[in-house]
């Protein structure tokens with residue numbers, strides 16, 4: 715399967731709906747993208763609208779999406795978030811890194827990170843930062859693409875009673 719990447723796609727109503735559906739499916743499959751399952755599409759829509767409001771051309775954040783060439787389906791996405799603070803303008807925070815559950819485990823996540831790094835280098839960024847939820851093995855997923863753990867706050871994410879997870883910061887140095 716081939717992935718086709720688009721940076722700054724037009725955020726029309728169709729794409730907004732596709733992103734919300736993917737985000738809901740990824741969350742309900744156990745993904746760590748701002749929700750603890752179960753979550754409804756209506757709940758995700760509220761968060762998605764806030765996210766969309768910051769994305770270019772409306773805001774300084776940039777959206778990267780990937781579609782499967784064969785089916786045309788939205789397969790993966792992420793957002794390059796600006797800190798909106800000039801002293802932190804030489805790097806970006808990656809958020810909403812997700813692959814549709816129908817397509818997970820096929821290398822799409824790694825391909826998404828590779829394209830992300832290519833774009834970040836083209837922009838001349840010094841690095842990429844992201845936060846992940848511990849206990850899912852995500853450190854090794856990002857670690858394979860060169861990201862290094864630079865911080866960990868123990869037990870600060872309560873996903874359920876007696877189930878506290880670490881909030882982990884990863885960094886990809888591009889300098």
Ligand SMILES: CC(C)(COP(=O)(O)OP(=O)(O)OC[C@H]1O[C@@H](n2cnc3c(N)ncnc32)[C@H](O)[C@@H]1OP(=O)(O)O)[C@@H](O)C(=O)NCCC(=O)NCCS
Pocket residue numbers: 740744745746747810811812813814817818819820821822823824825845846847850851852855
């Ligand atoms: C994390 C995610 C983006 C990875 O994408 P993917 O397309 O499944 O990943 P790839 O196929 O490129 O890589 C798969 C490898 O990563 C590992 N991996 C994938 N998802 C993982 C997860 N949630 N936890 C641990 N390891 C994971 C697999 O074990 C696999 O390793 P292997 O090749 O040694 O078997 C995807 O699973 C996802 O969208 N998850 C839900 C949303 C989420 O939690 N995002 C992370 C936000 S910080």
